[in-house]
Amino acid sequence: MKNRLKVLRAERDWTQARLAAELDVSRQTVNAIEKGKFDPSLPLAFKAARLFGMAIEDIFQDEEGP
Amino acid sequence: MNTSKTDTGGWQARQRKNTVRLRYWTSAWVLSLAFAAFGPKLLWDFNTGLTILGVVINLAVGFGMIVANKQYVQGLDEMHRKIFLDAGALSLGIGLVCGLGYELLEDIKLIAFQPEISHLIILMCLTFLAGLIMGHRKYQ
Numbered sequence: 028m029k030n031r032l033k034v035l036r037a038e039r040d041w042t043q044a045r046l047a048a049e050l051d052v053s054r055q056t057v058n059a060i061e062k063g064k065f066d067p068s069l070p071l072a073f074k075a076a077r078l079f080g081m082a083i084e085d086i087f088q089d090e091e092g093p
Numbered sequence: 094m095n096t097s098k099t100d101t102g103g104w105q106a107r108q109r110k111n112t113v114r115l116r117y118w119t120s121a122w123v124l125s126l127a128f129a130a131f132g133p134k135l136l137w138d139f140n141t142g143l144t145i146l147g148v149v150i151n152l153a154v155g156f157g158m159i160v161a162n163k164q165y166v167q168g169l170d171e172m173h174r175k176i177f178l179d180a181g182a183l184s185l186g187i188g189l190v191c192g193l194g195y196e197l198l199e200d201i202k203l204i205a206f207q208p209e210i211s212h213l214i215i216l217m218c219l220t221f222l223a224g225l226i227m228g229h230r231k232y233q
Contacts, residue, residue: 053170055172055233056172056173060172064233
């Protein structure tokens with residue numbers, strides 16, 4: 028699953044640690060999500076969407092597509 | 094809505110607290126196990142009442158350790174919980190297969206010595222540790 032977390036974080040000039048604190052997860056988890064190595068759960072994806080004030084599908088996209 | 098947790102370090106603080114609690118309970122359990130194992134011979138000359146007390150204390154502290162471990166796992170974030178779960182599954186599977194295989198070796202006279210439960214525990218601990226390392230490397 029692709030995501031725009033790194034871009035959104037960079038736009039706000041946030042570190043991974045800052046984003047991790049906002050999402051209440053570890054920095055390693057944020058890093059793994061940004062690299063596409065770990066897919067977040069739906070609650071965590073909603074949390075990220077709320078944090079950035081966006082829809083979930085604007086942050087996370089299915090790589091396989093329709 | 095103020096969602097900032099940067100100053101309070103929510104996840105990190107919670108994790109540190111749970112880790113310290115688990116460390117205390119694990120240390121207490123190891124001590125209580127040593128107390129129950131060596132006490133009868135070295136401290137109270139196999140007095141039945143004291144021996145039972147030692148075993149009961151060991152079980153009670155062991156239960157506390159299990160609860161602390163449960164709280165530790167619940168406090169992990171979802172990726173670390175997955176790593177922990179995967180390592181646990183690997184350890185349990187290898188422990189079951191190798192443990193029963195090891196026991197079988199003695200039953201069918203392929204080894205001359207009695208299999209020790211401690212060997213199985215060591216194998217499961219090493220497997221769990223290897224599983225944790227592999228999990229962390231996978232998501233690095």
